Amino acid sequence: MVPVLLLAFIAASPSEQYNRGNAAYEAGDYATAVVLYDSAAAQVTHADILFNRGNARFKTGEVGRAIADYARAHVIDPHDPDSRHNLEFARAYRPDKVTVLPNPVIRLLAGVLRALSLGTARVLTGCLFLAAAAALSWFLVRGSRAGLWFAVGAGALFLYALASFASWAGEVNPARAVVVVPELALRSGPGDDYKDMLVVHDGLEVTVRQHRGRFVLVQVPGGQGGWADSSAFERMFPPR
Amino acid sequence: MRTQRGTGKSQTAAVAVALLAFFVPLVAGDIDFTARVDRTTVGLGEQLTLTVTVTGTNAGRVPRPRLPVLPDFDQLGTNSSQSTSISFVNGRMTQQQTTSYIYYLSPKRTGGLSIGAARLEVGGEVYETQPIAVTVTKESQAQAPPPAAPGPGGFWDQFQRPPSQPSTPAADNVHVLASADRTTAYQGEQVTVSYSFYTRTRVGELQVAEMPSFSGFWVESVFDARELDYQEREYRGARYSAALIKKVALFPTRAGELTVGAMKMAGTVVRPGGFFFESAEPFLVSSSPITVDVKPLPDAGKPASFSGGVGQFELSARLDRDSSTGGEPVNLTVAVSGTGNIKLIGVPEVPRMAGVRMLDPETKDDVGSQTGRLKGTREFVYPIMPQADGRFSVPSIEMGFFDPEKQVYYTRTTPPLEFTVSGAGLRSEAAGAQTGGVRVVGTDIVHIKPVRAAGLPPRPVLAGWNAAPPAWSLGFYPLGIALMVLGIVVGRHRRRLEQDRGYARMRRSSGLVKKRLAEATAMLRQGREADFHAALDRAVLGYIGDRFNVEAQRMTGDELRAELTGRGVATGTAVELLDLIRTCDAARFSPGMASCRPDETLARARRVLEAL
Numbered sequence: 119m120v121p122v123l124l125l126a127f128i129a130a131s132p133s134e135q136y137n138r139g140n141a142a143y144e145a146g147d148y149a150t151a152v153v154l155y156d157s158a159a160a161q162v163t164h165a166d167i168l169f170n171r172g173n174a175r176f177k178t179g180e181v182g183r184a185i186a187d188y189a190r191a192h193v194i195d196p197h198d199p200d201s202r203h204n205l206e207f208a209r210a211y212r213p214d215k216v217t218v219l220p221n222p223v224i225r226l227l228a229g230v231l232r233a234l235s236l237g238t239a240r241v242l243t244g245c246l247f248l249a250a251a252a253a254l255s256w257f258l259v260r261g262s263r264a265g266l267w268f269a270v271g272a273g274a275l276f277l278y279a280l281a282s283f284a285s286w287a288g289e290v291n292p293a294r295a296v297v298v299v300p301e302l303a304l305r306s307g308p309g310d311d312y313k314d315m316l317v318v319h320d321g322l323e324v325t326v327r328q329h330r331g332r333f334v335l336v337q338v339p340g341g342q343g344g345w346a347d348s349s350a351f352e353r354m355f356p357p358r
Numbered sequence: 359m360r361t362q363r364g365t366g367k368s369q370t371a372a373v374a375v376a377l378l379a380f381f382v383p384l385v386a387g388d389i390d391f392t393a394r395v396d397r398t399t400v401g402l403g404e405q406l407t408l409t410v411t412v413t414g415t416n417a418g419r420v421p422r423p424r425l426p427v428l429p430d431f432d433q434l435g436t437n438s439s440q441s442t443s444i445s446f447v448n449g450r451m452t453q454q455q456t457t458s459y460i461y462y463l464s465p466k467r468t469g470g471l472s473i474g475a476a477r478l479e480v481g482g483e484v485y486e487t488q489p490i491a492v493t494v495t496k497e498s499q500a501q502a503p504p505p506a507a508p509g510p511g512g513f514w515d516q517f518q519r520p521p522s523q524p525s526t527p528a529a530d531n532v533h534v535l536a537s538a539d540r541t542t543a544y545q546g547e548q549v550t551v552s553y554s555f556y557t558r559t560r561v562g563e564l565q566v567a568e569m570p571s572f573s574g575f576w577v578e579s580v581f582d583a584r585e586l587d588y589q590e591r592e593y594r595g596a597r598y599s600a601a602l603i604k605k606v607a608l609f610p611t612r613a614g615e616l617t618v619g620a621m622k623m624a625g626t627v628v629r630p631g632g633f634f635f636e637s638a639e640p641f642l643v644s645s646s647p648i649t650v651d652v653k654p655l656p657d658a659g660k661p662a663s664f665s666g667g668v669g670q671f672e673l674s675a676r677l678d679r680d681s682s683t684g685g686e687p688v689n690l691t692v693a694v695s696g697t698g699n700i701k702l703i704g705v706p707e708v709p710r711m712a713g714v715r716m717l718d719p720e721t722k723d724d725v726g727s728q729t730g731r732l733k734g735t736r737e738f739v740y741p742i743m744p745q746a747d748g749r750f751s752v753p754s755i756e757m758g759f760f761d762p763e764k765q766v767y768y769t770r771t772t773p774p775l776e777f778t779v780s781g782a783g784l785r786s787e788a789a790g791a792q793t794g795g796v797r798v799v800g801t802d803i804v805h806i807k808p809v810r811a812a813g814l815p816p817r818p819v820l821a822g823w824n825a826a827p828p829a830w831s832l833g834f835y836p837l838g839i840a841l842m843v844l845g846i847v848v849g850r851h852r853r854r855l856e857q858d859r860g861y862a863r864m865r866r867s868s869g870l871v872k873k874r875l876a877e878a879t880a881m882l883r884q885g886r887e888a889d890f891h892a893a894l895d896r897a898v899l900g901y902i903g904d905r906f907n908v909e910a911q912r913m914t915g916d917e918l919r920a921e922l923t924g925r926g927v928a929t930g931t932a933v934e935l936l937d938l939i940r941t942c943d944a945a946r947f948s949p950g951m952a953s954c955r956p957d958e959t960l961a962r963a964r965r966v967l968e969a970l
Binding site for chain 2: 132166170174258
């Protein structure tokens with residue numbers, strides 16, 4: 119990348135960075151597109167920026183980082199089928215296959231709970247709580263039956279929004295990370311001299327359990343785990 | 359399993375005996391009580407029959423004798439029978455009943471053993487049998503059956519000798535015979551073993567007491583009898599009814615002398631017991647084990663592709679598709695068909711192919727044994743995962759087999775198979791769903807979101823996982839809780855006002871007294887002293903009534919003072935209040951007698967009410 123060009127990018131607005139990133143992507147310059155999208159994403163968290171950056175990363179062969187971006191875009195806008203499709207596509211492309219047996223009940227429940235986005239669920243939970251409390255208070259003061267029914271309805275919706283929020287809270291767990299190097303050995307201890315226990319590959323989603331210096335203990339799907347350098351992972355949902 | 363039963367006649371006889379016994383009084387005087395064994399010398403593990411007999415005119419009604427403790431014997435079973443004989447002598451009927459209790463015993467050790475005295479108590483009299491001495495030897499005491507007449511076709515030669523069994527009548531009449539179609543075989547060659555039940559007497563219950571063991575063999579069941587299909591057979595010169603019980607195909611898995619285990623069958627035979635009765639005698643018979651001499655497969659001429667197949671087989675291979683798009687797998691099926699140890703054939707070696715990844719095969723068997731020989735197909739299905747585009751060829755696959763009849767190895771080879779791959783590395787979710795004119799040839803990620811000439815669209819409300827919720831939304835929860843608390847407090851107050859009259863009067867007493875004092879003040883200003891005192895009196899008594907929820911205007915001075923002091927009002931305040939009321943009354947009804955000025959009375963009233 120040309121440093122001068124990057125300096126010019128830094129001064130631009132997120133929208134300009136985004137559009138330039140798109141132009142670079144269309145021109146087949148995926149690496150430049152990634153840099154431009156990075157610059158835009160550093161200023162604002164937007165589903166389209168993350169989605170396009172995921173595409174650019176996927177095209178450069180960074181499957182793990184692409185998965186992280188698609189997952190973020192999906193959380194921001196869960197109703198966008200494109201981010202969901204690309205997320206599943208990238209997951210299918212990674213060398214380490216993680217098979218999740220289809221459970222229609224869980225799928226239906228997840229679909230119902232994820233009908234609200236994370237942000238909507240978060241705000242709606244507070245609003246509905248206030249509405250239910252006000253209606254209940256009205257019922258207690260005036261004895262209004264309508265107030266009672268309104269309180270029950272608002273309370274039920276509050277519980278639904280709360281469950282939706284809890285569901286999303288599990289999804290955006292800050293401990294979630296993805297392997298971003300082609301191949302990685304997970305060792306039995308936090309160091310380079312420990313015995314190799316597992317070999318994982320780019321795109322595998324893991325859960326960070328411990329930190330020890332520059333090493334992290336991660337758990338892979340299925341329960342096994344091991345230590346590796348933290349630079350081999352990217353946090354999918356870094357905390358604020 | 360269908361068995362022969364014959365209990366109807368014995369049930370009828372038992373009912374007849376019971377009816378006869380019911381009308382005959384029990385007399386203990388003419389009882390004959392004896393015990394005997396069927397033999398006094400018996401081999402260890404063989405069966406001995408102890409028969410305890412009670413005979414008398416009323417023997418059918420005597421209690422069951424008590425057998426002595428027999429620590430040296432196993433009691434295998436028990437049985438009983440009754441018979442009645444009636445005779446007429448000179449026109450007079452004489453009836454004799456006999457009840458036999460039969461015990462089947464098996465000695466536990468060798469040497470001289472003793473069966474103690476059985477005991478019987480009838481009508482206060484005690485009867486005992488004589489002890490019986492039994493000699494138990496290590497060797498079998500069973501009588502060897504007579505040699506069979508030599509048959510013309512040697513049919514019986516394939517059967518093994520009948521097992522050594524107790525020479526009870528039952529055991530002599532029933533047999534289990536095991537036969538093998540060969541006793542010399544190559545490792546992996548089928549040996550068919552049949553187990554048949556032979557009987558020449560009526561059989562009651564019948565069951566397999568012990569299944570044979572087939573250590574060293576791979577076993578495939580060919581036949582298991584659900585119903586016994588008896589056919590007439592000759593065995594050792596006698597006619598028997600014979601039924602096939604079980605037939606298995608055995609494949610030796612190692613060389614050497616292997617033993618096919620014996621099958622044991624247990625049951626009862628029905629024996630006639632007299633004019634009316636039948637009895638059931640248990641038996642336990644066993645086939646003899648069969649020794650099979652298993653030869654190892656020769657090393658000479660063994661092909662490298664030999665994977666354990668012994669028999670007559672053919673080999674074929676096929677692909678489930680000739681082209682792959684989007685990285686969809688191609689399934690290679692290698693099928694081995696024929697007769698032999700098909701389930702013991704190992705996975706064939708498929709040569710490696712560049713550009714594809716071959717996964718471990720899945721094995722499917724379709725095997726039957728309708729002809730007595732195991733025959734069928736074993737398929738090995740290899741999923742081939744294309745890794746690159748192009749045209750691929752599955753090389754010829756060779757498998758070696760051994761023909762035990764010709765005693766030679768032979769090989770079978772499949773022709774090469776070809777398929778093409780396009781879009782490798784991309785997973786096709788719609789593979790196989792090529793319907794109509796639409797043909798899915800590959801998938802990819804969804805293209806990027808478009809350029810925004812007017813800038814990025816506004817962010818959805820609080821969309822980011824890392825976005826801070828707005829401050830106003832954080833206030834919803836404490837506000838909601840405060841509203842609920844307020845609702846509870848206010849609601850409670852309202853309900854109390856509606857339900858508690860005293861509480862309601864007390865709550866409004868302050869407002870009322872202020873209003874009345876204001877009225878009294880207005881009257882005073884107008885110079886209406888009598889009305890002023892009346893209004894002041896109403897204000898004071900009204901306040902007391904509302905404050906304490908009493909009817910103060912109807913109470914005497916003493917009652918009022920007692921009520922006030924009872925409610926915790928200070929005595930001085932109560933006295934001053936009563937004095938004030940008296941002053942007002944005096945001013946109202948005796949204006950000239952009033953000793954206090956009205957404005958002082960008003961100020962005094964305010965003081966007293968504040969003190970309340």
